[in-house]
Amino acid sequence: MSLPVDLVPPVDLVPPAGAVPSTGAVPSTARRPRLVPVPRRSEPLTLADADLQVPLVTGGTVGYANFDYAASAPAARVAVEAITDLLPRYASVHRGAGLPSALCTRRYERAREQVARFLGCRDDDTVVFTRNTTDSTNLLAHALPADATVVVFDSEHHATLLPWRRPVRLPVPDSPADAVRAVHAALRELRRGEHAPGPLLLAVTGASNVTGEIWPIAELAAAAHRYGARIFVDAAQLAPHRPVDLAAADIDYLALSGHKLYAPFGTGVLAGRADWLDAAPPYLAGGGATALVGDATNDVRWSTGAARHEAGSPNVLGAVALGAVCAALGAPTGTRRSTGSAGSPSDCMPGWPPSTASRC
Ligand SMILES: Cc1ncc(COP(=O)(O)O)c(C=O)c1O
Numbered sequence: 001m002s003l004p005v006d007l008v009p010p011v012d013l014v015p016p017a018g019a020v021p022s023t024g025a026v027p028s029t030a031r032r033p034r035l036v037p038v039p040r041r042s043e044p045l046t047l048a049d050a051d052l053q054v055p056l057v058t059g060g061t062v063g064y065a066n067f068d069y070a071a072s073a074p075a076a077r078v079a080v081e082a083i084t085d086l087l088p089r090y091a092s093v094h095r096g097a098g099l100p101s102a103l104c105t106r107r108y109e110r111a112r113e114q115v116a117r118f119l120g121c122r123d124d125d126t127v128v129f130t131r132n133t134t135d136s137t138n139l140l141a142h143a144l145p146a147d148a149t150v151v152v153f154d155s156e157h158h159a160t161l162l163p164w165r166r167p168v169r170l171p172v173p174d175s176p177a178d179a180v181r182a183v184h185a186a187l188r189e190l191r192r193g194e195h196a197p198g199p200l201l202l203a204v205t206g207a208s209n210v211t212g213e214i215w216p217i218a219e220l221a222a223a224a225h226r227y228g229a230r231i232f233v234d235a236a237q238l239a240p241h242r243p244v245d246l247a248a249a250d251i252d253y254l255a256l257s258g259h260k261l262y263a264p265f266g267t268g269v270l271a272g273r274a275d276w277l278d279a280a281p282p283y284l285a286g287g288g289a290t291a292l293v294g295d296a297t298n299d300v301r302w303s304t305g306a307a308r309h310e311a312g313s314p315n316v317l318g319a320v321a322l323g324a325v326c327a328a329l330g331a332p333t334g335t336r337r338s339t340g341s342a343g344s345p346s347d348c349m350p351g352w353p354p355s356t357a358s359r360c
Contacts, residue, residue, distance in 0.1 A: 045076045045077075045078070045325070045328055046076065046077040047074045047075070047076055047077065047262065048074055048076065048079070048080045049064070049066065049074035051063070052064040052074075069240070069260075070237060070260070071260075072259045072260060072265070073240060073261065073262050074262070075262055075263060075264055075321070076262035076263070076324075076325050076328065078324045078325055078327075078328045079262060079263045079264060079321035079322070079324055079325050080321075081324070082317075082321045082323070082324035083264070083317050083320070083321050086103075086104065086107060086316070086317060086320055087317065090104050090316060090317065091103075091104050092104070092313045092316075093105040093108045093313075093314060093316055094288055094307070095287065095288065095313075104316050107316070107320045108314065108316050108319055108320065110320075111320045111322060111323025111324075111326075112127050112306065112319070112323070113323075114323035114324070114326045114327045115127050115271070115322060115323055115326050116271065117326070117327075117331040118244075118326035118327070118330070118331055118332075119239075119246050119254060119269075119271050119326075119332075120243075120244065120245030120247050120331060120332040121246050121247065121271055122246065122247045124274055125246065125271055125272055125273065125274065126271070126272065126273075126274045126277050126278075126305055126306050127269060127270075127271045127306060128269065128271070128277070128306045128309045128310060129267060129268070129269060129306070129310060129314055129315070129318075129319045130255075130268040130269065130270055130309075131266055131267070131268055132257040132258070132265075132266075132268035133157075133159050133160075133234060133235075133236040133255045133256060133268050134268075135268055135270075136255030136256075136268050136269060136270035137159050137160050137203070137234065137255055137270075138163045139270050139283050140163075140232060140253055140255070140270055140272075140276075141163035141164050141165065142280060142281075142283055143276045143277050143279075143280035143283075143309075144164075144165070144199070144201065144276060144280075145198055145276065145279075146198075147197065147198025147199070148165075148166065148198050148199040148200070148201055149166045149167075149168060149190065149195070149196035149199075149200055149201070150164035150165075150167050150168070150200075150201045150202075150203055151167075151168045151170065151183070151186055151187065151190070151200065151202045151203070151229070152164065152167050152168070152169055152170065152202075152203045152204070153169070153170050153171075153172060153173060153179065153182075153204065153205075154169050154170065154171055154172050155172040155173070155205075155208065155210060155211075156203065156204070156205055156234070157205065157209050157210075157234060157236070159234065159236070159255075160203050160204075160205060160232075160234040164203070168186065168190065168195075168196070170182050170183075170186055175213075176213055176214070176215045176216050177216070179204070179215060179216075179220065180216060180219050180220060183204075183220055183224065184223050184226075184227075187200060187202070187224065187226075187227035187229055188227060190227075191227050199229075199230070200224070200227065200228065200229035200230070201229060201230050201231070201232055202220065202223075202224040202229050202230070202231045202232070203232045203234070204217070204220055204231065204232070204233060204234070205233070205234045205236075205237070205238075206233045206234060206235040206238030206239070206242075206254075207235075207238040207241060207242070208237070209236070209237050214238065214241075214242060215238075217231075217233050217238075217249050217251060218248070218249040218250065221249055221250040221251055221252075222250065225250065230253065230273070231250075231251055231252050231253070232251075232252065232253040232254070232255070232272075233253070233254045233255075235255060235256045236255065236256055236257050236260055237260065238256075239256040239260075239261055240260050240261050240262070243333070244332065245332035246271065246272070248332065251272070252272050252273050253270065253271070253272030253273065254269075254270075254271050255268065255269065255270050255271075256268060256269050258321070258322040261322065261325055261326075261329075263318065263321045263322040263324075263325045264317075264318055264321055265318075266315050266318045267315050267318030267321070267322045270309075274304070274305070277308065277309065278304040278305070278308065280308075280309075281302075282308050282309060282311060283308075283309040283310075283311070284309070284311040284312060286311035286312050287311060287312065288303075288307060288311050288312060288314075289302055289303055289307055289308050289309070289310065289311035290302055290303060291304075
């Protein structure tokens, strides 16, 4: 069975009537979600759990109907194939001289480029591999300038509600359009007053896990920028359902989870502007995040770019699987990122391994 991913309607994000969302992000008023037409993709994404059989209490088995893609989607076959291909030859990236290490480093960096193209990143954006959306929002919170104020709606998933040091919480809006009005009012007020003298960040969901609504992120970005604020979009639910284009929508930061995007658990992404990320202390101190470690105590020069926040041996297989899914889903139309290595055979190790060289 192959499932066109775009046929999964946003309504699958809606909890059963009366259910309390597992995140605790309960809207103050029960509202029906607005169903929006879903653009079709030309190529279906085949899923790995297509033939999953589950036992019945009455005996026998039945084909499993998975109604919980919003929590974790099954893996796409391209993800399984990417892992199966690399698993026999994997090695740590960025720190080995051997051939498997060189291959994995290329695959890992190609995956980063595939994610960047899928998200329509600008050429100078940083794409950090994290564990999931929660990890990504925490990384951004860690990287914020010390005097930054973050504006969030009470309806946010806890991953986007809780990590901030100085949050200003807005009540649950009546609709996505009401959210735009509320953002204008809140940011205008903050800029007028003395409560937020430093940088401002608006943190919003792209598609609500509570109501299934798709939020007008380009309008919210325009509203944020009008008051000199930046915008962070939690795309955990949006990226699996809609094309996302950071450059076109003028989004400053975006987070997603691999396990909601048909890749396995354990890989997420924070993508966006490099300056705050490069100025922040490394998320984790350790190997891979340094440009130089001298003999003297504290004689450390930290890397810039994604490496600064990816210390330790990364989840190569997870990143490569996520990259494969992003490549299969395709870049948003009109993406402005230069071609780079995505889709090109730049991870090819000429002549090695002989049996799979053509698949490099
Ligand atoms: C809108 C939204 N944001 C963030 C998250 C957190 O994702 P993760 O648990 O992968 O960090 C979820 C998960 O359900 C979500 O629905």
